[in-house]
Amino acid sequence: MSQEVQLPELGSIGLFRFAWRQLTSMRTALILLMLLGVAAIPGSLIPQRTQNPMAVSAYFKRSPDLATWLDRFSLFDVYGSPWFSAIYILLFISLIGCVLPRTIEHFHAARALPPSTPKNLNRMKFYSSWRAQGNELETARAWLKKNRFRVVEKDGSISAEKGFSRETGNLFFHLALILILLGISMSSLFGMRGEAILNVGERFVNTPTSYDSLAYGKLFKDGKLANFMLKVDNFDAQYNIETNAPEDYTLQVTLYQGDFTKGEKKVIKVNSPLTIGNTKIYLQANGYSPIVTVRDSKGNVGLQGPIPFLPQDGNLRSIGAIKVPDAQPQVGFVGSFVPTYERSDSNGAISAFPQALDPRLLLSAWSGDLGLDSGTPQSVYRIDTSKMTQIGLKSLKPGESFAYAGGSLTFEAYVQWVNLQIVDDSGKNYALLGAIVSILGLLASLFTRRRRIWIRVGTDVEVAGLAKNAAPGLDQELAIFVSAIKGEI
Amino acid sequence: MSRTWAYLSNYLIYSSMAVYTLSFFAHAVETAWAVKIPETTSGKTLDYKRTEKVARIATAMMILGFLLLFAGVIARGVSAGRVPWGNMYEFSITGALAFSGAYLGALRKYDLRWLGLLVSTAVLLTLGTAVAVLYRPSAPLVPALKSTWLVIHVSAAIISGGVFLLANAVAAAYLYLDSMEAKGERTVWAKRLPSLEYLDQLSYRLVAFVFPLWTFAVIAGAIWAESAWGRYWGWDPKETWAFITWVAYAAYLHARVTIGWRGRRAAWLCLFAGSTFLFNYVYVNIWGTGKHTYSGL
Numbered sequence A: 001m002s003q004e005v006q007l008p009e010l011g012s013i014g015l016f017r018f019a020w021r022q023l024t025s026m027r028t029a030l031i032l033l034m035l036l037g038v039a040a041i042p043g044s045l046i047p048q049r050t051q052n053p054m055a056v057s058a059y060f061k062r063s064p065d066l067a068t069w070l071d072r073f074s075l076f077d078v079y080g081s082p083w084f085s086a087i088y089i090l091l092f093i094s095l096i097g098c099v100l101p102r103t104i105e106h107f108h109a110a111r112a113l114p115p116s117t118p119k120n121l122n123r124m125k126f127y128s129s130w131r132a133q134g135n136e137l138e139t140a141r142a143w144l145k146k147n148r149f150r151v152v153e154k155d156g157s158i159s160a161e162k163g164f165s166r167e168t169g170n171l172f173f174h175l176a177l178i179l180i181l182l183g184i185s186m187s188s189l190f191g192m193r194g195e196a197i198l199n200v201g202e203r204f205v206n207t208p209t210s211y212d213s214l215a216y217g218k219l220f221k222d223g224k225l226a227n228f229m230l231k232v233d234n235f236d237a238q239y240n241i242e243t244n245a246p247e248d249y250t251l252q253v254t255l256y257q258g259d260f261t262k263g264e265k266k267v268i269k270v271n272s273p274l275t276i277g278n279t280k281i282y283l284q285a286n287g288y289s290p291i292v293t294v295r296d297s298k299g300n301v302g303l304q305g306p307i308p309f310l311p312q313d314g315n316l317r318s319i320g321a322i323k324v325p326d327a328q329p330q331v332g333f334v335g336s337f338v339p340t341y342e343r344s345d346s347n348g349a350i351s352a353f354p355q356a357l358d359p360r361l362l363l364s365a366w367s368g369d370l371g372l373d374s375g376t377p378q379s380v381y382r383i384d385t386s387k388m389t390q391i392g393l394k395s396l397k398p399g400e401s402f403a404y405a406g407g408s409l410t411f412e413a414y415v416q417w418v419n420l421q422i423v424d425d426s427g428k429n430y431a432l433l434g435a436i437v438s439i440l441g442l443l444a445s446l447f448t449r450r451r452r453i454w455i456r457v458g459t460d461v462e463v464a465g466l467a468k469n470a471a472p473g474l475d476q477e478l479a480i481f482v483s484a485i486k487g488e489i
Numbered sequence B: 001m002s003r004t005w006a007y008l009s010n011y012l013i014y015s016s017m018a019v020y021t022l023s024f025f026a027h028a029v030e031t032a033w034a035v036k037i038p039e040t041t042s043g044k045t046l047d048y049k050r051t052e053k054v055a056r057i058a059t060a061m062m063i064l065g066f067l068l069l070f071a072g073v074i075a076r077g078v079s080a081g082r083v084p085w086g087n088m089y090e091f092s093i094t095g096a097l098a099f100s101g102a103y104l105g106a107l108r109k110y111d112l113r114w115l116g117l118l119v120s121t122a123v124l125l126t127l128g129t130a131v132a133v134l135y136r137p138s139a140p141l142v143p144a145l146k147s148t149w150l151v152i153h154v155s156a157a158i159i160s161g162g163v164f165l166l167a168n169a170v171a172a173a174y175l176y177l178d179s180m181e182a183k184g185e186r187t188v189w190a191k192r193l194p195s196l197e198y199l200d201q202l203s204y205r206l207v208a209f210v211f212p213l214w215t216f217a218v219i220a221g222a223i224w225a226e227s228a229w230g231r232y233w234g235w236d237p238k239e240t241w242a243f244i245t246w247v248a249y250a251a252y253l254h255a256r257v258t259i260g261w262r263g264r265r266a267a268w269l270c271l272f273a274g275s276t277f278l279f280n281y282v283y284v285n286i287w288g289t290g291k292h293t294y295s296g297l
């Protein structure tokens, strides 16, 4: 029954060699490159977890079946998906396998001298001849040298070549692509990236527990987090009074390094992060934290401090949740904070300006089970009120209190918070170097032409030229060459 | 003060539209005269003196329109105290400027005047949309956009875009004339347009000329993103499509240089690559999400 498939010739080494040759052919590389372009498309049309997790969960709510299927193919995580990685890793290997041998070949070719003058120059596309007057060869040699041609002279003829920088540039461009890919993979293996929300006045010690979210590269070690501490001294936001658009954010911090005894004052702005060795600290977002004190009916403090609220619009109307799990029964406040209070008939309380000119805290109080023990992770900005009953509604100015059955809440004041992004990414320097080299290589490769010029002097002077890839412009160059030899210029 | 500059900018842009319209009519008249010549005269030599004069006027108007638009864009920048690339209105007026600039620049070196009708139409449509639909009062930039790299990145991207679109127009003309020739002879007016080989080479040269600039624009954008957002590449829709455009043009260059594609196939590939650029500009700016949506709509 069973018939053996005859593959004796190939064997495993042969098979490998065959696969390698296929993979490193230019056609494969180009197909992979285009595939990478096509593969990048879905990620720009379907919401991505890394950029917009909210939109992804909304998608799951809207069409759960479709979403489950999309998720099976990592379509909410395209750029980290196995198939996307597979394409660029293959491209990477293909590029190396293709470009390195070419580089070596080119290195040898670049040192070889141009081939000697062919017999029948008149077969060339560019050809001219005239009666010799003498010393044409000397003039030609001088002109070619002056124009940086590489020349070989033999039997009354010169063979000259120029434009090697085309291939050199081309190879550098392709090698630089490899460098960029290396830089990117270094970043994802050895880098770290985290975020932390800090209220003005708070301290941040750079340890894993200080972060709200933190992601390490696969080969990053915990102990490698840079040793520093920051104190957030002041945050200043300037807004345009006509358009309400933000104009400038300035964050002032004190940076402590070493044994944390001496601090230095530093400023962080949106386009100028703070650099500490390989670590950079970026100012990402900002908002308001109302400072509240919650007391039970006996006056014992159940909760006190600033609670970050999440901005919802350009005027920083922010929403948040104040949870008091230790109260009996549990109490929660769903709230919104508006820095400049205004009433709108359709939307209720809105904010008219992003600066805190007339701040107001609007709360709805709930009593019951906060659901914190249910095991499902909860947003700190929201409360699941399905197992709670509403016990009151109130709008507070700073300093005002709200008494409800079982206790009270005081809106003491507010502070601003900033979201800092802390990144350690040493691979990006290689990617940048690769990017610079790639442009230089590209310029050399696109704007130089490789061409040969021959001159033979006997009774007649014969001049001919040949341009690789039929690149234009050789006819003009030859015309100049010819008139230089004739002594016309 | 800034309001005066904003009004000045608007007046300059309206005047440039008027002048571009004159250029459009002059180009239209020139083309129409050439088209109107009956088939039967095709054997005779035609007197092109009249059309030549009109064509010169058309080009002169194009230059004047370009200068007025240039001044309008500058005034807009002065009024906001920054580079004039903060929203979709400003991108559009600058894009129209780049497109007609690319045309005028290429016109100095190449036989391209026949494309003037299309260029003036496209510029007028862009400016019309900008003024009627996209207009926003002049305002300063949000903090993330305040960076020298923005100036570098956006100017490189807009210039590249102008030249890409020009290459697309040439490729489209190639396809049109090619199908005309496939059916028989070129019509009389089309005989005055350059040969197919010329158009084929020209669109390649334009792309090869700006591909490094586009590469640079993408890299400058990455550098800016690194300083503003803490990552140089995040597969934001805008970045993704910039990458796709880059890949598409790289494929085009390879197809020509290493595989030897010419003619129809190359022209279609060129059109495809150009449309990824347009898609990025229109779709991602208006309907897209992500950090790059500053369209102000």
Ligand code: HEM
Pocket: A024, A025, A026, A029, A030, A033, A094, A095, A096, A098, A099, A166, A167, A170, A174, A177, A442, A445, A446, B208, B211, B246, B247, B250, B251, B253, B254, B257, B258
């Ligand atoms: C294994 C992969 C690749 C190989 C073997 C390869 C090879 C080549 C070769 C032989 C040339 C033509 C040089 C000449 O004749 O002047 C070339 C040009 C070029 N390659 Fe690649 N390439 C590869 C991948 C890539 C990739 C990934 C890109 C990325 C965009 C790229 C972009 C370019 C560009 C822009 C040119 C210049 C085209 C021109 O001269 O007009 N290549 N490549």
